[in-house]
Amino acid sequence: MKNSIFLFIFYISSQIIIANNPEKTINGKVIDEDNNPIPFANVYIENSTIGTNSSVDGSFILSDFTHKKVILVVKSIGYTEKKIPVDFSKSNSILLNIKLEEEKIGLNEVVVKAETKATQINKSGFAVTSVDVKPLETRPLELNDVLEQTPGLKVRRDGGLGSQTTFNLNGMSGRAVRIFIDGVPMESFGSSYSVNSIPVSLIERVDVYKGVVPVELGNDALGGAINIVTKQLNPNDKKNIFNGNASYQYGSFNTHRGDVIANWRNGKSGLTSRLSMFYNYSDNDYKVWSDEIKIRDYNEFLPDGSRNPNYLKVVEQGVKVRRFHDAYKSKGAKFDMGVTGKRWADQLLYSINLSDDYKELQHGPRMIKPYGERFTESKTIAHSIKYLKKDLFIDNLTFSLDGQYSLSQRSVVDTTTNNYNWYGEIIPPVAGVTPVPGEAGTATLNVDDNENYVARASAQYQFNQQHSLGVNYSYNRYVRSSDDEMQAAELRNYGSTNTITKQIAGATYQQILLDEKLRNSFFVKYYNNLLEQHRIEQSGSTYDTLNFRRPDDNWGYGAASSYELNDRVRINFSIEKAIRLVNTNEVFGNVSDEIVASTDLEPEKSMNVNLGGIFALHRDGLTELSLTTNLFLRDTYDRIRRNIIVSGDDSYSVFQNIGHVNSKGIEAQLDYKIAQKWHFMLQGYYLDSRFLEKYSSNGSENLNYKSREPNMPYLTANASASYNLGDLFRQGDFINIAWYSSYIHEFDFDWSIIGNQNKPVVPTQFINDVSISYRFANRRTTLAVDARNIFNTMAFDNFAVQKPGASIAAKFSYRF
Amino acid sequence: MIKSKLFYSIMLLSAAFTFSACEDESNGTKPGEDTGKTFHIGAKFDDDDSQVFLASTNNLEEGSLSFVNNGYHLNPVRSARVFTDNSDNIYVFNYGGGDLQRLTCTDGIYTKVDDIDVTNVMGGTAHVRPWKINEETILIHNINAEDIEDSGNGVIKKPLMYSVNIDIPALSIHSTMETWEIEPTEWDIENQAYPFRVDAPTVLDNKIYYGVGRRLFDGDADIKLTGMHTIVLDYPSLTNPKYIRTEKGHGNTNGYRGENMHAIDGYVYQANRAASAEDATMLLRLQDGEYDEDWEFNITEALGRAFNTNNWYHAGNGICYMSAQFFDAADENNDWGVIRIDIYNKTAIQMNVPMSDLFGYQQVKVIDDKMYMAISPVGTSGASEPAIYIFDVNSDDPDAVTKGMTLDSGNIFVEGIY
Structure with missing residues (x-):
């Protein structure tokens, strides 16, 4: 050993x-x-x-x-x-x-046995897109790039590697869309182990649940859930295993990404271990040239000593400049150790997961003022235990238990009195003017300390081939304390703690009927949300602790159904009454973030419905044309929004329930395959999301009643073509060439109904990527090159924040 | 009658030199006639300070104006302030973005023609406040207070004051004030407070007078802030700052987004923001860099009802219209009214206009003997009729007001006529 x-x-x-x-x-x-x-x-x-x-x-x-x-x-x-x-x-x-014998047409008995887990999930009745990541793992992609190709999901990024990411899923975004890693809420891993950093080669598949989320993912996911499933070790192998893979990629903007995964298992004893490590680095020094880039004249005086009339004015706009303070670095290691395939445990594993990251911040929410020194850092240590046993005590009873304890810390550092221009130069200070520290307006040394406990237990009993019952329980306690020694005394947190304890219990009854053609599941969820805040306030020279507490009970329920009409048509239907719980800052306020309490804030509630189908439109020996489509409805009440209120001479944020939003939409994907050689894909998405509250809380009429929700992409289309060829140079080698185009129609950043000039709009974009990957005849080595945004167009996901132009990256992978 | 009109014209002319709201008195046209004179209406949508729109009109007296699919989005980072001059320039300050822009408007189409980023001359911060003080100058100013440990007294504040003088319409820096550390005064130490904001600057002779907002070191402490305060600088050099106080009234004098200080007939007049019904709203005046301790106008007493204010406008001849928040108002969404005050005769009457919310109101228009102000009551289930109200300056009748152009009914708030 x-x-x-x-x-x-x-x-x-x-x-x-x-x-x-x-x-x-x-x-x-x-x-x-x-x-x-x-x-x-x-x-x-x-x-x-x-x-x-x-x-x-x-x-x-x-x-x-x-x-x-x-x-x-x-x-x-x-x-x-x-x-x-x-x-x-x-x-x-x-x-x-x-x-092989030719299939007799008309017989209805073809059962595809070797379906991947991804295919199985796509059959469950849930509106789920299960992305099998394995075919993509040799390409120089981020997980975000993979997710972006999911119909109905828009990944919105603020820039290059490591930049802030938000997910829009069928018209829902922000905290309505929950991310999980192997079923554990991603927040638990800290920001250093996230969709930004986790290597694709560690991932088996990603399940994107739209609107209706199974009970196993224990969190309040109002608009859907993204579950990243990492690769598991096969417990039934009686041989000794030692294998793994390593990859390294290098690309534009001095981007380096490397990862190594090694698995080891003793077939006799069942002792199992795995080590995975990753490292990401990018300067992200891509060029930006949108109108936000303004070059100003910082010469206060002309050579003759007179005042420069152009001082502080724009001398050039929209010039190409390189981002100069946007580097990102993350690294992590995960070690799993335990036994698999034992009589008393199919799996019993202990894991330790360490990661950290560093991110420079080039600007605030818009590219107005470039920062030259502000950055964030975070680190996480997570311990977890996982136990799985099939046929526990009695046959057909599967039991699993897992727990995680993690500590993470995130800090923001901004104390400089320097100011920078878009060329990365320090702007000369003005004589007699005392500089104010903090590039973003206020100096900060904010540190958030997070402690997270997750425990999950589930049991499933299979009565017979047709019926099964499962129960799940999850406990999630999240404790955050923050402090910022640079903050003004009256605003400072002094280590105040916010605690959220979520307990979610659920039961699912599943049936497989009509000769496996009809699959139904019915589920019910109970949410218990306990919010606690211990706020330390300075009062003169003493410190008082104020304690707030609010428990909250909510119920949710839903069903998913899948019916196989014939071997060419499958219909899926799912429905859920979903909840988005409230959190401590929203309810009790936060002095340092200038949020006032909103003790009556109601959780957001939504009735989510999906109706979709998979249609094999055409199939012969050589070609296959299929259509996957989904119609969706999200009827949301008590939508929570951050509003500004004025009290005294100051303005504060307050979270309020603003009312009713109704979103309807359709997504569809056509796939055409020729002899497994060519694959053409066409995907479209349309969302109609409307604000349906006629009056605001103070009684005035909402002029935006029935208006389209702003800052939400509503019309997108993607297309791809890929070509595979084996035995190109040598027998056993394999080449794949692919083209991917994406179109996003322009959308308003603010409500479109008011005003008609100078409206902030995220413009229409058409982005094209190409990739080529070659697997050598030894089948172990792959070399892939991806070129992104090949026409170097201006790309935006968010208003006035430009994403990278043309870039190229190459990745070398080796399997051993 | 003729005599009074002549006197009135002279008053208006002199006032025109001291504050911008009076810029149009002498052109002799009536705003009811479509003469091509453009007025700009500013509105904030959905209670969101970063959704501020400007739309133009030639007629304030009749018809209607809607922002539905109409208007220029100022698109500020946090909020926007708007000023106009006599040469049809519109100045917009992007609070949070730090740039002062000059716009022009032709046939309802707004064009940005110039901008200057003032963050550098303000020590690097974009959260600073602008004020147009005359046809030549916009001032930008700020107080940045940092915590310092005061031996024996715990954490106190070190306020630093910034001010810069920008020439308009050129948008070029005229002079920069040397950052001034406001030393703790006796009264600040006694109140456990510090000056945290300056605004509403007003120029008279060779001095500039800034209204001052004060705040307690510890916001929760049970200490009443006393006195009214002003910071006086030499103008236009922005030198020789002085921090002065009077105890004739109590409350902040910096106002909020509307006007709170005016130079009238050789004095700078200033109102306080009363913290509670126990404090009167006082009008005090300053001259030669000092409070006139022999003059005061207790408006609360004259009106006979407790209220506070943060914006008021001079319509000429000592007649002012003041937005008033009544402490005893029944409807918390509509607790502001308008009162007419006569500073020479020290009288105050409440005008018969609908109650509304005028807390963030910014600007009125005074033309000839009329004052135009937008009043937007917050409705119950939408029942409200926002409009521009036209006040007859010469009449002291509470009903001497008529309804002019109507505005959008709904979650859009018209905050000024420019």
Whole structure:
């Protein structure tokens, strides 16, 4: 054991790959009844991730086996699937000729067995897009780039790597969309282990639930949930396993990203461990040239000593400048250790997850004033334990338990009295004028300390093939204390703590009826939300602690249903009464953020409905045309909004329920595949989100009644084309070339109904990306190059914040 | 009658030199006639200070003006302040963005023609306040207070005052005040308070008078702030600052977004913002850099009802209209009315206009013998009829007011006529 760990660490640190086992391979050819080759047939090993496609001449090679006996599955559209047992006990190299019989059209018995988990989830009835990340892991992409291709989801970023990200999902955004990593709310991992930093190669798939969220994801997700599922170790393997992968990417703006994952398992003892590490760095020094970029004259006096009439005025606008203070660095390591495949535990794992990040801030919410020194830093340490057992005590009872304790800290540093221009130069100070510290207006050394406890338990009992019942409970306690020693004494927090304790209990009843054609699940959720605030206030020379407490009970319920009309049509329907709970700052206020209390604030409630379908429009031996579509409705009451109120001579924020918002929309995706070689995709999304509250709280009529909700992309379209080719230079190599275009129609930043000149608008954009990736014949090494925004157009997700122009990145991955 | 009109004209002319609201008295045209004279109406939408719009009209007396699909979005970072001059320039200060812009308007289309970023001359902060003091100058000013440890007294404040003088319409820096550390005065130490804001600057002769807002070191402390205060500087050099006080009234004198100080007939007049019904709203005056301790006008007493104010306007001849928030008003959404005061005769009457919210009101228009002010009552279930009200300056009858152009009924608040 000790030696193994030592060896394993040696592997990681040296990154020298030792290939010790003689490789087992299957060389084969897929042919039809007339002995013609069948190209692009799907060939894989049952219950594994090993698989390939046959090439144009029907041939294929599979390697990388650990078992002595495997089942080889071969299938192709229009042919009956074939399973062939393969035994390596005599030879490490097997040659096979596989003859497939043509499928009899009209028989209704084709059951696709080897569906991925992603496919299974897409069949659950929930409006969910499960993105299988594995095919993308060799490309130089961020997780955000992957998510962006999900219909109905718009990832909005403030800039390059590490920049602030918000998700718009079917017209809901902000805290209405919850992110999870393996079911644990992402906040628990701190900002350093997030969608910005987590390496794609660590991810198995991402499930995007729209509006209706299953009970297992225990949080108040009003508008939907994004669950990032990381790769799990296979507990049923009786062989010793040592494998992993490493990748490194380099690209524009001095972007470096590297990650290493290594898995180790002793087949006999079931001892399992894994180490994963990542490192991200980018200067993000991309060029920006929008109208917000104003170059001013900072010469107060002319050479003759007279006042410069152009002093502080714009001398150039929209010039190309490089961002100079936008670097991002994050790194992390996660180590899992435990046993798998034991009689008493299918999985019992302890994990420790460490990460930190550093982010320079180039500007505030708009690109008005460039900052040269302001930055944030965060770090997290998280311990977790996970236990899973199928058939606990009795058959068909699955039990899982997991818990996480994490400590994270985030600080903002802004104390400089320097000011910078867009060339990154310090603006000369003015004689006689005392500079005010803090580039963003107020000096800050704010530190947030977060403590998070998550515990989740679930049990599922399968009565028979048709019926099962599951119960879930999750406990989430989040404690945040903040302090800012630079803040004015009367506003300072002095380490005041905010605590949110959310307990969510739920039950799901699932049925599979009508010969597995109809799947229904009905669920109910109970939310208990306890808000506590301990506010320390200075009063003269003493400190008083004020205690606030508000418990809150809410119920939610829903159902999801999926019906397979025939082998070409599947209809999904789901509905949920969803809740977005209130938090401590919203209810009790926060002195240092100048938020006043709003003790009667109601949680946001929404009735979310989805009706969608998957239609195989056309299918023959060579081509396949399918349509995936979803109609959605989000009927939200008590929408929470941050308002400004004036009290005395000052203005404060207050959170208020502003009323009723109704969103309807449609998303659709057409996929056309030719012989698994070509894949064309066309995707469209339209949202109609309207404010439906006629009167405001003070009784005045809302002129924006029935207006479209602002700052929400409502018309988008994406298209892609990709081409695969195997055996290009050598047998076994593989190349993929892809083009991706995205269109976002312009949208108003503010309500469109008022005013008609100088309105802030996020402009229409059309962005094109291309990628090429090549897997070498050894099947272990992949080299991929992605070029983004190839026409170097001005790109915006948010008003007046320009995203990167053209960029290129290359990634090298190695699997061992 | 002729005599009084002549006197009135002279008064208006002299007033025109001292404050901007009177810029149009002498052009002899009536705003009811469509003469091509453009007025700008500023409005804030949905209680959001960063959604501020300007729309133009040639007629304040009849018809209607709507911001629905009409108007120029000023698009400020936090909020916007608007001023106009006699040459049809519009000045917009972007509070939070730090730039002072000059706009022009032709046939309802607004164009930004120039801007200057003042953050650098204000020590780097964009949260500063502007004021147009005459046809040549806009002042930008601020107090930045930082915490300092005072031995024995805990944390106190060190207020630093900034001011800069900008030439208009050129938008160029004329002079910059050397940052002034306001030393703690006796009265500040006694009140455990400090000056946190200056605003409403008013020029008279070679001096500039700033209204002062004070705040307690500890906002929760049970100490009553006493006195009224002014900071006086030499003008236009912005030198020789002095921080002065009177105890004739109690409350802040910086106003909010509307006018709170006026130079009238050789004196600078100033009102306080009463903190409670126990404090009277006082009008005091200053001259030669000092309070005139022999003159006061207790408006609360003259009116016979407790109220406070943060904006009032001189319509000429010592007649002023003051927005008044009544402490005993029944409807908390509509607790402001308008009172007419005569500073020479020390009389005050409440005008018969609907109650509304005038807390953030910015600007009125005075033309000939009429004052135009937008009044937007907050309705119950939308029932409100916002309009521009036309006050007959010469009449002391509470009903000497008529309804002019009507405005949008709803969650848009007209905050000024420019």
